Amino acid sequence: MRRLLLAIFTCALVVQDARGAELRLAVAANFNAPMRELAAAFEQDTGHVLKIAPGASGKLYAQIRQGAPYDLFFSADQNKPAALVRDGLALGDSRYTYASGRLVLWTRRPDYHADEIRRALSQSEGRIAVANARIAPYGAAAEQVLGALGLADQLRPRLVYGESVSQAYQFAASGNARFGLVAASVVMRDGAFVTGSGILVPQTLHGPVLQDAVVLTRSQFPQAAMAFLAYLHTNPAQQIISRYGYMMPTPPVMSRDTVL
Amino acid sequence: MIPFSDADLGAIWLTIRLATTVTLLLMLLGTPLAWWLARTHSAWRGPVNALVALPLVLPPTVIGFYFLLALGPDGPIGALTNTLGLGYLAFTFWGLVVASTVYSLPFVVQPIQNAFEAIGDRPFEVAATLGAGSLDRFISVALPLARPGFVSAAVLGFAHTVGEFGVVLMIGGNIPDETRVVSVQIYDHVEALDYVGAHWLSGTMVVFSFVVLCLLYVTQRRSRSSGLNFGR
Numbered sequence: 394m395r396r397l398l399l400a401i402f403t404c405a406l407v408v409q410d411a412r413g414a415e416l417r418l419a420v421a422a423n424f425n426a427p428m429r430e431l432a433a434a435f436e437q438d439t440g441h442v443l444k445i446a447p448g449a450s451g452k453l454y455a456q457i458r459q460g461a462p463y464d465l466f467f468s469a470d471q472n473k474p475a476a477l478v479r480d481g482l483a484l485g486d487s488r489y490t491y492a493s494g495r496l497v498l499w500t501r502r503p504d505y506h507a508d509e510i511r512r513a514l515s516q517s518e519g520r521i522a523v524a525n526a527r528i529a530p531y532g533a534a535a536e537q538v539l540g541a542l543g544l545a546d547q548l549r550p551r552l553v554y555g556e557s558v559s560q561a562y563q564f565a566a567s568g569n570a571r572f573g574l575v576a577a578s579v580v581m582r583d584g585a586f587v588t589g590s591g592i593l594v595p596q597t598l599h600g601p602v603l604q605d606a607v608v609l610t611r612s613q614f615p616q617a618a619m620a621f622l623a624y625l626h627t628n629p630a631q632q633i634i635s636r637y638g639y640m641m642p643t644p645p646v647m648s649r650d651t652v653l
Numbered sequence: 654m655i656p657f658s659d660a661d662l663g664a665i666w667l668t669i670r671l672a673t674t675v676t677l678l679l680m681l682l683g684t685p686l687a688w689w690l691a692r693t694h695s696a697w698r699g700p701v702n703a704l705v706a707l708p709l710v711l712p713p714t715v716i717g718f719y720f721l722l723a724l725g726p727d728g729p730i731g732a733l734t735n736t737l738g739l740g741y742l743a744f745t746f747w748g749l750v751v752a753s754t755v756y757s758l759p760f761v762v763q764p765i766q767n768a769f770e771a772i773g774d775r776p777f778e779v780a781a782t783l784g785a786g787s788l789d790r791f792i793s794v795a796l797p798l799a800r801p802g803f804v805s806a807a808v809l810g811f812a813h814t815v816g817e818f819g820v821v822l823m824i825g826g827n828i829p830d831e832t833r834v835v836s837v838q839i840y841d842h843v844e845a846l847d848y849v850g851a852h853w854l855s856g857t858m859v860v861f862s863f864v865v866l867c868l869l870y871v872t873q874r875r876s877r878s879s880g881l882n883f884g885r
Contacts, residue, residue: 449844451843451844451845451846452843452844454846455843455846520744520826522826525827525841525844527841527844527845528841528844528845552828553744553826553827553828554826554827554828555826555827556822556827556840556841556844560823563721563823564721564743564744564826567721567722567725567727567743568725568726568727568731569721569724569725569726569741569743569744569824569826570744570826
């Protein structure tokens with residue numbers, strides 16, 4: 394009887410996986426907006442249902458370690474997915490670098506010109522919001538930028554720290570901080586600023602913010618999860634991702650150390 | 654051996670400074686407010702009581718969000734502080750003081766108010782027949798009789814400010830020795846996967862809070878106060 398039930402259960406799972414799986418996605422906050430579009434398109438194509446849980450990567454990572462029922466994890470960095478793979482919590486062959494993030498120096502004033510911003514940054518008063526480098530990859534990239542410009546010590550007393558790029562943006566958008574060093578995905582669409590103004594930080598000033606995704610070992614729908622990752626390789630998906638100001642990690646698209 | 658880093662110790666010291674400042678301010682502001690609420694027959698009593706109790710039921714995110722907007726250049730508090738030449742209060746110690754004062758208000762006002770109400774009218778009538786003026790009645794009758802309520806208020810106001818997180822996270826900006834309090838430091842430890850650091854600070858918070866509440870309940874039982882009855 395138990396065996397029969399198990400067989401029925403397994404069949405049901407397989408059938409469900411083929412037709413309409415329900416996938417739960419733990420998604421780094423900076424990728425929330427494009428993920429909504431990607432998920433909607435994928436749902437329409439396949440009939441699968443995608444549920445998005447956005448949050449700081451560190452928090453999501455801790456939840457996954459404690460057995461949170463996610464199928465896929467879209468981190469804001471490469472270390473956390475790698476650690477999950479190392480500990481058997483994620484499928485090693487699923488690891489995929491889905492985006493490479495850019496930083497923007499942003500202000501809510503709509504009429505700043507690039508050299509004005511540079512002058513204002515080095516001379517004037519006003520807070521500058523960045524993400525906390527200790528917990529957010531975009532914060533680490535922001536520190537690199539200030540270091541590369543030789544402004545780190547000069548600007549330190551003016552920095553305020555958000556728990557994520559989203560919060561750094563909040564600080565700048567509410568006017569409490571004059572500038573914010575935030576992810577392009579938060580303020581840009583199709584190469585233009587949605588609100589305010591700013592400058593795209595040259596990529597020579599910070600290392601690329603490479604973001605990896607993995608399928609989690611405990612997923613009941615690994616095939617559907619892999620299908621979603623495969624969908625991200627397609628042209629329509631890549632167009633959506635780049636519209637939000639992400640660079641596409643140039644081939645090889647799989648992470649460098651997956652071959653190891 | 655001290656298990657705390659310099660950043661941890663800075664956060665602990667900052668938290669103590671913040672909680673002390675807020676508690677002192679709240680005792681000063683809360684006492685007349687509690688007195689008025691306990692004695693008045695005004696129609697404003699109900700609405701003001703509700704206003705004082707709001708932080709008990711509102712999520713800290715609501716209070717933090719509105720403070721973030723209110724303290725900024727577009728907000729009423731921001732406009733006021735800027736006109737006074739104080740600049741903007743977000744991301745400053747005094748910004749946290751203002752927000753925490755609102756956030757911990759019911760924890761100070763309600764115990765004092767309950768203690769005042771428990772005295773009843775009779776002691777004041779007696780004092781009045783003995784020739785005591787209204788200020789004299791307040792100082793030599795109300796304050797001594799309501800003492801347990803004041804102790805509860807101070808302890809709860811302090812402890813609640815120490816335990817504050819959401820509001821500080823949203824308006825603090827996580828600046829070392831300025832706005833990075835213990836609860837935010839714990840959050841950072843957890844986010845950075847430094848669970849050992851998180852354990853030390855969190856364990857300290859649990860022990861501290863338990864000891865404080867224990868002392869409060871033990872001493873209150875002895876003096877049989879009604880100071881801890883919320884929502885009556």
